[in-house]
Amino acid sequence: MRLAVAAAMIFSLAAAPQQRGAVTSVTAEQDPANGGVFLITVNGTRPCGAVNLDTGDGSSITHAVLIPATISHEYTRTGQFTVRATGQGNCDGAATTTVRVTSLGPQRTGSQRGAVTGVTAEPDPANAGLFWFTVTGTRPCGAVNLDTGDGASSTHAVLIPTTIWYEYKRTGQFTVRASGQGNCDGQATTTVRVTAVRPGAEPATPPPSRGTPPPTTTPTTPPGRATEPPPARGGQPRTAEPQAAMRFVEMDRNRDGIITRNEWNGSAQSFDMHDWNGDGRLSGDEVRVGATPPARSGRNADQFSDWTELRFRQLDTNRDGRLSRSEWGYNVEDFFRLDRNRDNMLSLNEFLIGNVDDDRGDRFDDLDVNRNNRIERFEWHGSLDTFRWLDRNGDGVLSRAEVAGSDQVPGGNPGRSGGSGRTITVSVSSMTAWTDTGLTLRAGDTISIRASGQIRFSGSSRDVAEPDGARGRPPTQYAPLPNVEIGALIGRVGNSAPFLVGSDSGELRVPRDGRLYLGVNDDVLRDNQGEFRVTIVR
Numbered sequence: 302m303r304l305a306v307a308a309a310m311i312f313s314l315a316a317a318p319q320q321r322g323a324v325t326s327v328t329a330e331q332d333p334a335n336g337g338v339f340l341i342t343v344n345g346t347r348p349c350g351a352v353n354l355d356t357g358d359g360s361s362i363t364h365a366v367l368i369p370a371t372i373s374h375e376y377t378r379t380g381q382f383t384v385r386a387t388g389q390g391n392c393d394g395a396a397t398t399t400v401r402v403t404s405l406g407p408q409r410t411g412s413q414r415g416a417v418t419g420v421t422a423e424p425d426p427a428n429a430g431l432f433w434f435t436v437t438g439t440r441p442c443g444a445v446n447l448d449t450g451d452g453a454s455s456t457h458a459v460l461i462p463t464t465i466w467y468e469y470k471r472t473g474q475f476t477v478r479a480s481g482q483g484n485c486d487g488q489a490t491t492t493v494r495v496t497a498v499r500p501g502a503e504p505a506t507p508p509p510s511r512g513t514p515p516p517t518t519t520p521t522t523p524p525g526r527a528t529e530p531p532p533a534r535g536g537q538p539r540t541a542e543p544q545a546a547m548r549f550v551e552m553d554r555n556r557d558g559i560i561t562r563n564e565w566n567g568s569a570q571s572f573d574m575h576d577w578n579g580d581g582r583l584s585g586d587e588v589r590v591g592a593t594p595p596a597r598s599g600r601n602a603d604q605f606s607d608w609t610e611l612r613f614r615q616l617d618t619n620r621d622g623r624l625s626r627s628e629w630g631y632n633v634e635d636f637f638r639l640d641r642n643r644d645n646m647l648s649l650n651e652f653l654i655g656n657v658d659d660d661r662g663d664r665f666d667d668l669d670v671n672r673n674n675r676i677e678r679f680e681w682h683g684s685l686d687t688f689r690w691l692d693r694n695g696d697g698v699l700s701r702a703e704v705a706g707s708d709q710v711p712g713g714n715p716g717r718s719g720g721s722g723r724t725i726t727v728s729v730s731s732m733t734a735w736t737d738t739g740l741t742l743r744a745g746d747t748i749s750i751r752a753s754g755q756i757r758f759s760g761s762s763r764d765v766a767e768p769d770g771a772r773g774r775p776p777t778q779y780a781p782l783p784n785v786e787i788g789a790l791i792g793r794v795g796n797s798a799p800f801l802v803g804s805d806s807g808e809l810r811v812p813r814d815g816r817l818y819l820g821v822n823d824d825v826l827r828d829n830q831g832e833f834r835v836t837i838v839r
Contacts, residue, residue: 320555322349323394324368327386337376337405341384341398344369349392357382357400359825368392375441376402378779391554415442416487417461420479430469430498434477434491437462442485446697450475450493452686454697456482469495548588548658549682559584567682570667575682590658605631606662608654623648634705635661641690658684665704672728672832675700675737700816701739724838727819729790731756731829735818738837742794742811748839750792750806750819756831758788758823768804768833770822779824789822790833 324345332338343352345368355361356374376382379402387395417438425431436445438461448454449467469475472495480488547553552564560583565572573579577587577594586592594606616628624647629636638659639651654661660668660683668676676699681688691703729736729752742748752768765771766788776787781799785791790802795815802819819835 320348320391322347322368322388322392324349324352324386324388324392324396325394327384327396327398329384329398329400331400332373337402338373339376339400339402340371340373341386342369342371343386343396345388345392345394345396349388351389351392353387353389355385355387355827357384359827361827376400377405379403379405415439415461415481415485417442417445417479417481417485417489418487420477420489420491422477422491422493424493425466428468428499430495431466432469432493432495433464433466434479435462435464436479436489438481438485438487438489442481444482444485446480446482448478448480450477452689454689456697461485468499469493470498472496472498548590549583558588560588567680568667568670571663571682574662574664574667591654591656593654594662605635608652608661610649610653613649613652624652632664634664637705638687638691657686658682659687660684665701668704671730671733673730673733673736674727674739676704698737700737702741724836727835727837729819729821729833729835731758731788731821731823731831731833732826733820734826735793735820738817738819738835740817740837740839741815742817742839743814744811746811746839747808748806748811748817748837749808750790750802750835750837752790752802752804752833752835754831754833756788756821756829756833758821758829760828766821768802770803776822777824780822781820781824782822785822787823790819790835791822792817792819794818 322345324343326344327341328344329339329341332340341354341356343354347368349368352368352370352372353361354372354374356376358376358378358380360374381399381401383397383399385395385397415438417436419437421435421437423433423435425433434447434449436447440461442461444456445461445463445465446454446456447465447467449469451469451471451473453467474492474494476490476492478488478490547558549560549565552560552566554564562569562572562581565583572583575583575587586594593608613624616624618628619625624636626633626636626645629647636647638661639647641651642648660681663682665676668680668682670680671677678688678697681699688699691699693703725738725740727736727738740748755765755767758764758766758771764774766774766786768790770786770789772786774787776783776785780787781791782789782801785801790804791799792802793799794811794813794817797813797815799820799822801822817837819833821829821833823829
């Protein structure tokens with residue numbers, strides 16, 4: 302499936318606090334020149350900053366757009382589908398329509414793949430630091446990851462060729478890398494030299510207004526950035542405005558500087574950890590980057606909160622100006638997260654709270670909202686800089702070992718080869734394509750996997766499966782293992798072909814190096830429910 306967004310280039314930033322918009326209708330029109338491609342238009346009232354579009358074929362994606370917005374979607378199989386558009390964030394309402402796909406584009410099959418072949422950069426002549434990146438290649442190519450070389454990396458659901466804008470906030474020379482995602486291979490790089498930036502610049506979220514944008518142009522949403530629209534391309538330079546150093550700014554839907562529980566994107570445990578005064582909302586120092594939390598009763602015994610130089614000196618019992626693991630008597634997640642030079646010691650500068658939001662105190666299990674044993678960018682509450690530093694293998698997600706240290710992964714060091722005789726337990730959600738177990742295996746390792754539990758693989762309460770699958774119920778041809786019962790527990794190592802795990806795998810010899818992932822044998826996950834409880838012995 303390949304998607305592109307062409308949002309209406311009209312903006313209004315004058316929405317009063319608490320004002321809400323709504324999705325009121327959705328229409329679909331088939332592209333006469335491209336079989337299987339539909340242009341889906343969402344209408345409604347503003348403010349409405351995001352819309353979730355469920356196209357009825359297993360795809361459900363939230364788009365940061367301003368309505369009215371037109372979103373292009375390409376179906377890869379024929380049939381009749383119900384399309385549902387639902388307002389998100391400051392937007393209520395939902396609307397549905399039906400599309401009938403009678404033909405597909407030429408040579409568009411589920412196995413066909415496209416590739417990124419080139420990327421070029423063009424500086425905006427009137428706006429310092431603003432660049433336009435054009436990614437080219439072959440279709441089908443449904444998503445592109447753009448790494449701008451300055452610590453920002455975001456994935457865009459687009460149809461190439463596409464043009465993506467980005468604003469740098471510091472000068473220097475940067476290598477920009479565009480990489481194909483999903484059904485798209487290949488990558489390309491280019492180099493940009495930023496000689497000037499807008500004073501106080503912050504990369505923006507809404508798409509810039511342009512004269513006549515290409516049909517595949519899409520807005521870019523650099524993760525973790527403040528929202529502010531850029532000017533028209535080549536238009537009048539804008540003036541700098543002061544930006545508040547606010548944490549969780551992307552959650553502050555009404556922009557009142559306060560994060561309520563309704564606005565919070567995370568677990569209740571994580572919210573309570575940040576709610577220092579226990580008043581049920583995050584405000585003041587609680588949302589200010591660099592603020593130090595006060596000591597308070599009721600915290601867990603290993604929850605450290607006194608990040609002062611005096612406390613550092615008290616913990617430094619051997620007076621060598623550093624804190625070793627033996628001197629640190631609190632949760633090792635904080636120690637590991639703060640040790641930025643990875644010398645297994647904490648210096649005073651690493652210990653003190655600075656202007657980099659490292660989200661100390663938030664536990665891996667509290668951040669992992671969807672329980673897939675990894676932290677994705679939308680689940681992370683700290684800065685992008687810290688996320689990228691922790692993401693040591695550069696795969697765009699944080700494993701337990703990367704966030705909490707390898708000795709916090711149940712079962713020991715995941716990078717070690719050979720069997721250790723230890724076990725880990727993982728919950729494998731039926732709504733997630735692949736769950737990261739946190740185990741990095743090597744060719745020749747032996748493991749055994751046992752699973753229990755029951756999942757539902759459709760909207761019917763009768764469609765249930767155990768780890769061995771639903772007996773006598775084959776999946777569709779698009780499932781990872783078409784010849785294995787639907788709903789069965791399956792696995793893969795790295796990007797290997799999937800294999801059946803079932804309720805008891807017996808002893809498995811790992812054929813190649815890579816991370817172990819587990820999933821369920823189903824091609825449509827959005828209507829699933831439940832999870833398997835999996836124990837892995839290595």
